[in-house]
Amino acid sequence: MDTLKRRTGAQRPRDVSVYDLRSTPLRDVNTALHQPDLEGEFAIDHPDGAHNVAVGVNAPVRVHVDGHVGYYAAGMNQQADIVIDGNAGTGVAENMMSGTVRVTGNASQSAGATAHGGLLVIEGDAAARCGISMKGVDIVVGGSIGHMSAFMAQAGRLVVRGDAGEALGDSIYEARIYVRGAVSSLGADCVKKDMRPEHHAELAELLSAAGYSDDTVEYTRYGSARNLYHFHVDNASSY
Amino acid sequence: MCGIVGLHLRTEELYPRLGELLAGMLGEMADRGADSAGIAVYGDPTWSPPGRGCVSVTDIAEAPDIGPDVAVVQVDSTYLLSADEPSEELLRRVRAGYPDALIAGFGADLAVLKGVGHPRDLSDAWGLAKAQGWQGVGHTRMATESAVTPSGCHPYTVGPQQCLVHNGSFSNHATIRRDLRRAGVSFDSANDTEVGARFVAQQLAAGRDVETALKELCATFDGFYTLLVSNRDSFAVVRDAIACKPAVIAETTDWVAMASEYRALAGLPGVESAKIWEPEPEVVYAWTR
Amino acid sequence: MSSPTDDRARLGLRESATFDRTAIAAIQRAAETGIYDIRGWGAKRALPHFDDLLFLGASMSRYPLEGYRERCGTDVVLGGRNAKHPLHLDIPVTIAGMSFGALSGPAKEALGRGASEAGTSTTTGDGGMTPEERGQSKHLVYQYLPSRYGMNPDDLRKADAIEVVLGQGAKPGGGGMLLGQKISERVAGMRTLPEGIDQRSACRHPDWTGPDDLTIKINELREITDWEKPIYVKVGATRTYYDVKLAVHAGADVVVVDGMQGGTAATQEVFIEHVGIPTLAAIPQAVQALQELGVHRAGASAATGKSNGVQLIVSGGIRNGADVAKALALGADAVAIGTAALIALGDNHPRHEDEYRKLGSAAGFYDDFQDGRDPAGISTQDPELSARFDPVEGGHRLANFLRVLTMEAQTIARACGKAHVTHLEPEDLVALTIEAAAMARVPLAGTNWIPGAGL
Numbered sequence A: 001m002d003t004l005k006r007r008t009g010a011q012r013p014r015d016v017s018v019y020d021l022r023s024t025p026l027r028d029v030n031t032a033l034h035q036p037d038l039e040g041e042f043a044i045d046h047p048d049g050a051h052n053v054a055v056g057v058n059a060p061v062r063v064h065v066d067g068h069v070g071y072y073a074a075g076m077n078q079q080a081d082i083v084i085d086g087n088a089g090t091g092v093a094e095n096m097m098s099g100t101v102r103v104t105g106n107a108s109q110s111a112g113a114t115a116h117g118g119l120l121v122i123e124g125d126a127a128a129r130c131g132i133s134m135k136g137v138d139i140v141v142g143g144s145i146g147h148m149s150a151f152m153a154q155a156g157r158l159v160v161r162g163d164a165g166e167a168l169g170d171s172i173y174e175a176r177i178y179v180r181g182a183v184s185s186l187g188a189d190c191v192k193k194d195m196r197p198e199h200h201a202e203l204a205e206l207l208s209a210a211g212y213s214d215d216t217v218e219y220t221r222y223g224s225a226r227n228l229y230h231f232h233v234d235n236a237s238s239y
Numbered sequence B: 001m002c003g004i005v006g007l008h009l010r011t012e013e014l015y016p017r018l019g020e021l022l023a024g025m026l027g028e029m030a031d032r033g034a035d036s037a038g039i040a041v042y043g044d045p046t047w048s049p050p051g052r053g054c055v056s057v058t059d060i061a062e063a064p065d066i067g068p069d070v071a072v073v074q075v076d077s078t079y080l081l082s083a084d085e086p087s088e089e090l091l092r093r094v095r096a097g098y099p100d101a102l103i104a105g106f107g108a109d110l111a112v113l114k115g116v117g118h119p120r121d122l123s124d125a126w127g128l129a130k131a132q133g134w135q136g137v138g139h140t141r142m143a144t145e146s147a148v149t150p151s152g153c154h155p156y157t158v159g160p161q162q163c164l165v166h167n168g169s170f171s172n173h174a175t176i177r178r179d180l181r182r183a184g185v186s187f188d189s190a191n192d193t194e195v196g197a198r199f200v201a202q203q204l205a206a207g208r209d210v211e212t213a214l215k216e217l218c219a220t221f222d223g224f225y226t227l228l229v230s231n232r233d234s235f236a237v238v239r240d241a242i243a244c245k246p247a248v249i250a251e252t253t254d255w256v257a258m259a260s261e262y263r264a265l266a267g268l269p270g271v272e273s274a275k276i277w278e279p280e281p282e283v284v285y286a287w288t289r
Numbered sequence C: 001m002s003s004p005t006d007d008r009a010r011l012g013l014r015e016s017a018t019f020d021r022t023a024i025a026a027i028q029r030a031a032e033t034g035i036y037d038i039r040g041w042g043a044k045r046a047l048p049h050f051d052d053l054l055f056l057g058a059s060m061s062r063y064p065l066e067g068y069r070e071r072c073g074t075d076v077v078l079g080g081r082n083a084k085h086p087l088h089l090d091i092p093v094t095i096a097g098m099s100f101g102a103l104s105g106p107a108k109e110a111l112g113r114g115a116s117e118a119g120t121s122t123t124t125g126d127g128g129m130t131p132e133e134r135g136q137s138k139h140l141v142y143q144y145l146p147s148r149y150g151m152n153p154d155d156l157r158k159a160d161a162i163e164v165v166l167g168q169g170a171k172p173g174g175g176g177m178l179l180g181q182k183i184s185e186r187v188a189g190m191r192t193l194p195e196g197i198d199q200r201s202a203c204r205h206p207d208w209t210g211p212d213d214l215t216i217k218i219n220e221l222r223e224i225t226d227w228e229k230p231i232y233v234k235v236g237a238t239r240t241y242y243d244v245k246l247a248v249h250a251g252a253d254v255v256v257v258d259g260m261q262g263g264t265a266a267t268q269e270v271f272i273e274h275v276g277i278p279t280l281a282a283i284p285q286a287v288q289a290l291q292e293l294g295v296h297r298a299g300a301s302a303a304t305g306k307s308n309g310v311q312l313i314v315s316g317g318i319r320n321g322a323d324v325a326k327a328l329a330l331g332a333d334a335v336a337i338g339t340a341a342l343i344a345l346g347d348n349h350p351r352h353e354d355e356y357r358k359l360g361s362a363a364g365f366y367d368d369f370q371d372g373r374d375p376a377g378i379s380t381q382d383p384e385l386s387a388r389f390d391p392v393e394g395g396h397r398l399a400n401f402l403r404v405l406t407m408e409a410q411t412i413a414r415a416c417g418k419a420h421v422t423h424l425e426p427e428d429l430v431a432l433t434i435e436a437a438a439m440a441r442v443p444l445a446g447t448n449w450i451p452g453a454g455l
Helices: A026-033 A197-210 A233-238 B012-032 B087-097 B119-126 B173-182 B192-205 B210-220 C004-011 C021-033 C105-118 C131-136 C153-158 C185-191 C211-224 C240-250 C269-274 C279-292 C321-330 C339-345 C350-358 C383-387 C391-415 C434-440
Strands: A016-020 A041-045 A062-066 A081-085 A100-103 A119-122 A135-141 A155-160 A176-179 A190-193 A220-224 B002-009 B036-042 B053-058 B071-075 B078-083 B102-106 B110-116 B135-141 B156-159 B162-170 B223-230 B234-239 B248-251 B255-259 B275-277 B285-288 C053-055 C076-078 C087-089 C093-095 C121-123 C139-144 C161-165 C231-236 C254-258 C311-315 C334-337 C429-431
Touching (some): A016 A026, A135 A197, A155 A197, B002 B234, B012 B255, B012 C211, B036 B119, B102 B110, B102 B156, B110 B119, B135 B223, B162 B192, B192 B223, B210 B223, B234 B255, C053 C321, C076 C311, C105 C121, C105 C139, C105 C339, C153 C211, C211 C231, C231 C240, C240 C254, C240 C279, C321 C334, C321 C391, C321 C429
Parallel strands (some): A155 A176, C311 C334
Antiparallel strands (some): B036 B110, B036 B135, B053 B078, B162 B223, B248 B275, C053 C429
């Protein structure tokens, strides 16, 4: 896995509301981000691994978190563009509905868990269970992902520029997975699939939205074989 | 459930700060377990005088009197004993004199302190911030299925100079405990972690190295767990195959640290440029001085 | 006239207690189909339960209260510990979580209507919040389950309380189950699943495992909803003492404990009958855990006015006001009903006898809710069948039942001299069997003996 990547030396625009978590309680910061008709740009400094940073935002605002966060950063995000300039703990952007979350470093387990929409970009690696139970979110990972990723992935698209760990897409429903590197093993009912023109187009769009310009020909598509859609005794070993 | 912290220093300049750094890490993990806590410190000259065998004893009514050759340092409710003989020999004498006392740890250069109460309060009572040394391990506990007592606290001593801390829960340890008892192993508590610790101790006593011992544990125990096992000069981290319990490792040229959550590492000097990653399941990561 | 039993006796026929007709049918069914039996409801076998407990009514030393003028209160406040808006319910009976998907839309609407009429809450289920239920329920508890079907922050903010579900009594350790015949277009849409497939569900939450991580998750839910709503934690009854302690440590404002008699719409028969413990055995464990932590029925702080307590809701086989009163006497703050609520709506009603026969069952025996062919129109997605069910009439029936439960509990409480139903206490109870005495931790009637006490 890679070392931490961070943007350094970026100039902060003047109109940004800045909160320092070393001196302002998280409750106050989240309260401010929950104000009705919220507008503008926000910066959160010194998270120092705090949990639940910028959760439940529901406004078309920009939030820049400068440092590493703990669990559930940007949880249940709606509409906001949130950047975590550091690493993210378990469950970053979990249950996101819309908007964008970008992690410049690595993400821990369950990144984008059960999210319904929006775009989650992880520039580094994501750990185990990336995209678990995803329900429509798009996730683009610049590096590699850990084991049990896309477990029970129901809908949405997962793009991985690096490798994928064991049991990719176990029990997958209708989500689509594109991997450029190696896949350690596929989970139950997850199979390699052909890349047709519409898949190349979809993948190119996702990569571009995340800021990458890879040739889609380098990727392989994975999805459900749909053999587990109805309980049958012949599938007993899969359960 | 719990929080684990571990710090292994690579540069002597940081030895005087070991306790201060470990106290900070332990305090951050108090939210994960506020019932009780335990620490193991390697190399504090007051707690474990160099060149002497050491035994940490707690859950005892008064200061143990083993003999005039045994020095006793009291730290809150723990008595740190040292003598000019191998630790195993001192341990034998302590057990003979005080069969009901709880042996928190034994081994040269090792002091183990455990207590019931909030981790920050315990840290203060121990004067942890002033401790020195090259390696420290800590644990904050939210008791799952067993009682909150000193015997339920981690770290568990698995052999001379060896300690084990655990986050998670085993689910088939009752049977393994029975097997170990039949093999002559005795237990201090009903805690699932102690079963893991005694299992590793038995493996090590049979001549296997830490990596093999931990691989055997992974093959034998069911459950979700992150384990940190320390020795005088090394520490090792392993997670189970499913790896639901958290673990973060950070490494610089000056130190290697491990914790359940990143925020426990956030105060370490130089962490901004540390290599930070999460251990893969069933892979043993080990560092030696 | 001789009965079949007499005839068999005369012929010397004796049924095996081990391989009885039920066991024989189960083995033959397994051999024919090759798949485990799936059904609804909770544990059907006889278990130590509330019927094994009796109240000690008024006597020379205890005086009863008159009805009407001499008050016997029934209200309860849930979740006062941390939330800005605790739930104030008029009665100590709530409606347990049951999913839209398992139940029809009209059935969920009826539950909302009836509960609101009686001044209590309903709970969503493993499929999300429907507008019908939110529209009808005065107090709505929103479940947060491993599957996270339909979970979204807009509904979270619309809820009056949030219930983090670890498990339920019928299947502690099992996830939701909904078969293809009930995954209609609407259900599929809410759950983000293809229509008509058999749903596979997670049994663990996707982004936390264990009470140390649950602590962080509960904080997340509080932060998202600005600390407005009580957070409940629900467990199926297994290692209840430890579970309740850990739930409180993790931050629960209310703990819900569901015994093995608790129902489900669908799961494996072996799960229902053989995993989890009876409700009676779970309640004293839960109460002991709360007492040891100093949060059981803990009153309001003089300084803040906020309650220090963590409330206990018990479910799993609550059928009548006596069950309600006994659960409260053992230490619950409220109970939840699921199966009983559906029966009040019309489930297993004798008027559907002919239809039950056509399905190979009979009124009073029907448990194949997973099939979606419920003649009462309650646990089905079939439009024709669910049209048979009138949600307005159903709501009234439920409200009637809730009122009867409450009045029965009050009758008992008054007879024991209590001015509030939650003033009932374990000392008001005795047990009829040794097992019930041991599990409920009350003495065997006529003795001072509580088996196992002091161990």
